Amino acid sequence: MNTRLNKLSDWMKENDVQVCFVSAPENVFYFSGFLSDPHERLLGLAVFQEEEPFLVCPGMEVPDAKNAGWSNEIIGYSDIENPWELIHKAINKRISNVSKVAIEKEHMNVERYEAISGLFTEATFVSAEEKLRKLRMVKDEKELALIREACELADFAIEVGCAEIKEGKTELDVLAAIEYALKKKGVNEMSFSTMVLTGVNGASPHGTPGMTKIQKGDLVLFDLGVVWNGYCSDITRTVAYGDINDKQKEIYDTVLKAQLAAVEASKPGVACSEVDLTARNIIAKAGYGEYFPHRLGHGLGISVHEYPSLTETNSLLLEEGMVFTIEPGIYVPDVAGVRIEDDLAVTKNGVEILTKFPKELQIIK
Numbered sequence: 182m183n184t185r186l187n188k189l190s191d192w193m194k195e196n197d198v199q200v201c202f203v204s205a206p207e208n209v210f211y212f213s214g215f216l217s218d219p220h221e222r223l224l225g226l227a228v229f230q231e232e233e234p235f236l237v238c239p240g241m242e243v244p245d246a247k248n249a250g251w252s253n254e255i256i257g258y259s260d261i262e263n264p265w266e267l268i269h270k271a272i273n274k275r276i277s278n279v280s281k282v283a284i285e286k287e288h289m290n291v292e293r294y295e296a297i298s299g300l301f302t303e304a305t306f307v308s309a310e311e312k313l314r315k316l317r318m319v320k321d322e323k324e325l326a327l328i329r330e331a332c333e334l335a336d337f338a339i340e341v342g343c344a345e346i347k348e349g350k351t352e353l354d355v356l357a358a359i360e361y362a363l364k365k366k367g368v369n370e371m372s373f374s375t376m377v378l379t380g381v382n383g384a385s386p387h388g389t390p391g392m393t394k395i396q397k398g399d400l401v402l403f404d405l406g407v408v409w410n411g412y413c414s415d416i417t418r419t420v421a422y423g424d425i426n427d428k429q430k431e432i433y434d435t436v437l438k439a440q441l442a443a444v445e446a447s448k449p450g451v452a453c454s455e456v457d458l459t460a461r462n463i464i465a466k467a468g469y470g471e472y473f474p475h476r477l478g479h480g481l482g483i484s485v486h487e488y489p490s491l492t493e494t495n496s497l498l499l500e501e502g503m504v505f506t507i508e509p510g511i512y513v514p515d516v517a518g519v520r521i522e523d524d525l526a527v528t529k530n531g532v533e534i535l536t537k538f539p540k541e542l543q544i545i546k
Contacts, residue, residue, distance in 0.1 A: 335536060386474065506525070
């Protein structure tokens with residue numbers, strides 16, 4: 182088994198878990214190298230303390246799983262077969278008297294829980310989430326290299342977006358140009374729905390781009406990321422189209438000050454809460470505390486939102502190899518919204534800033 186599977190098996194031995202059934206596509210990819218979006222079909226990986234793990238997937242995806250490098254057993258099923266019957270048979274070939282099964286309780290829906298619990302009526306079911314989060318939280322060098330590449334593409338996307346800003350262009354005009362340019366770079370998928378918000382639309386932290394036209398004096402907010410070989414990036418920049426007023430400038434400068442201070446505070450051994458409060462206190466002191474409604478940041482990797490959350494209540498200490506975002510924002514309704522976000526990797530003595538696009542206010546003429 183690979184190192185990641187060995188770590189999971191060791192945890193299973195320590196906790197007397199006979200079977201761990203991994204079903205979230207991101208976690209299946211983490212352990213197997215096979216990246217799939219099975220839609221409504223079942224995808225899973227069964228892991229044991231000593232026995233050979235097996236992958237279960239739609240039969241049409243078996244060649245893809247093999248090409249991805251998975252060399253252990255693959256159970257492919259057709260649309261007229263019940264995959265749970267095949268899973269039960271494969272597990273019984275390996276072990277008997279299953280008394281404890283680990284599953285992803287947050288991911289598994291009720292129907293699938295009823296199916297797997299029906300296979301092992303005498304077993305106790307426990308959550309594997311905490312262990313899986315911790316395994317994925319610290320990235321190895323290969324993962325870091327892929328995230329760096331994803332961040333380079335995110336920087337490129339912001340450059341494209343800024344170059345597309347013209348009076349009269351809509352948010353969706355600019356968004357389309359960004360994603361078209363990325364497609365030509367080989368990007369198949371965005372980390373999440375790309376955001377281009379102009380003027381007062383930027384005051385909605387999760388606003389939806391539309392047909393609003395960009396006008397002189399607007400702040401334009403970009404929030405985007407790409408998926409590159411299975412790993413995500415996530416960047417936010419806010420730029421000015423022409424001259425902006427004093428209030429907009431004050432909001433921007435406050436967010437920038439908070440973001441730079443939080444980046445500076447990030448290093449091994451520092452609590453997530455301390456990093457969050459570093460930014461939050463600066464924004465509150467400037468009189469905008471009520472307009473910063475979300476956490477400071479989140480983990481980043483195979484998923485765009487991973488463990489941990491950087492909140493004022495999370496006492497988890499940063500450690501080398503963690504990757505996360507720092508993204509303070511101020512959103513004043515009917516005035517402006519500003520968010521500045523970077524992706525950071527924790528190093529031995531500090532952090533590496535993975536997103537490089539300038540953070541000083543960019544004024545597009």
